[in-house]
Amino acid sequence: MTRRLVVEADGGSRGNPGPAGWGAVVRDAATGALLAERAGYLGFASNNVAEYSGLVAGLEAARDIDPAAHVEARLDSKLVVEQMSGRWQVKHADMKRLAELARGVLPADQVTYTWVPRAQNGAADALANQAMDAREGLWRDHPDGDGPDATPPVEPQAPARARRPSGAAMRFDDAEPLTVVLIRHGETPMTASKAYSGGAVPGPSLTSTGRIQAAKAADTVFRIGRTLWPDLPHPSALRASPMVRTQETAGAVGRRLGLRVELDEAFRECDFGEWEGLSADQIEERWPGDLKRWHVDAEFRAPGGESIEDVGVRVSGALERLRDEAVGRTVVVVAHSVVIRAAIGATLGAPSSVWASVRVGPASITILRLWADGEREVTVVGMPTDL
Known part of the structure; x- marks a missing residue:
């Protein structure tokens, strides 16, 4: 049976254009369990570029979870939903590029697009604002679906660095390059x-x-x-x-x-x-x-x-x-x-x-x-x- 996933994506720009960031979460469609969280800081960009960037990242996260899943992408951007659904043309060069990236993540017949009110997109919006505040990204997976529900995620701890592997350049100290x-x-x-x-x-x-x-x-x-x-x-x-x-x-x-x-x-x-x-x-x-x-x-x-x-x-x-x-x-x-x-x-x-x-x-x-x-x-x- 084909698995069903939900991507919630958002992006924002403080100034439009201005400092911009995006956020995306992936949930299990049947249970609502949170499976993945992503956020990124774009620097100087527009709202629409940020929204598309969040969509691309969300689809990539869903693909990483199950490349055969059917994905419903939910956004509060009417523009992105209509353009990705093929009902509106994409004219701006940056958005054309991002729309093509989004379409290349998964086969078209595996993805549908749904507009939702902003109030129903709170988790992705919180991630986008967190990225703009911190001016850095976030990556967190919840393989068991045990993530927090619609709340800003905790900044993930960096994994412990592995020791220098066999075959690496010989050093007799701990100096880092x-x-x-x-x-x-x-x-x-x-x-x-x-x-x-x-x-x-x-x-x-x-x-x-x-x-x-x-x-x-x-x-x-x-x-x-x-x-x-x-x-x-x-x-x-x-x-x-x-x-x-x-x-x-x-x-x-x-x-x-x-x-x-x-x-x-x-x-x-x-x-x-x-x-x-x-x-x-x-x-x-x-x-x-x-x-x-x-x-x-x-x-x-x-x-x-x-x-x-x-x-x-x-x-x-x-x-x-x-x-x-x-x-x-x-x-x-x-x-x-x-x-x-x-x-x-x-x-x-x-x-x-x-x-x-x-x-x-x-x-x-x-x-x-x-x-x-x-x-x-x-x-x-x-x-x-x-x-």
């Missing part, structure tokens, strides 16, 4: 066509596949310090390259983690100059031999653009800056293929001529650890999250 989780952005039209898409042009946006990849990467990163790599601190900060594709990917991660996205120019993609938008074959036809030279000659720049070494210098400086700000934490950085290869290569002390040997797929995860005394560890390289 900075952990950097590098995520490549999801697929864009230029990723699919294998064209060079650099840091001098803001676009393009993610494709629908890229948005799904971003959501899956967010789910994976959310598990760090819990069920994945339990010896690592759970992420507490989120940075992103200022390109559209990285901001969109980071938005999915931020909603999942309840973290605000901070933009960092140092992590923008390599400037490909006149090669922007061209395929490797097109570059070879117009500049014979130059693309290969760019990969192996540290100082050779793309015409009107950067060399791989240029990227390595700014990325290395950014990693050192993050390390000097504070160790003992995990910072997520959403960036690009050349940037992530440079970060790996610089961490290993490898020459830039071999950096292109590392595969960094769309929405893949790489984890580096940097100690204050200069010791380093490459924990994960290019792990796919869309399997």
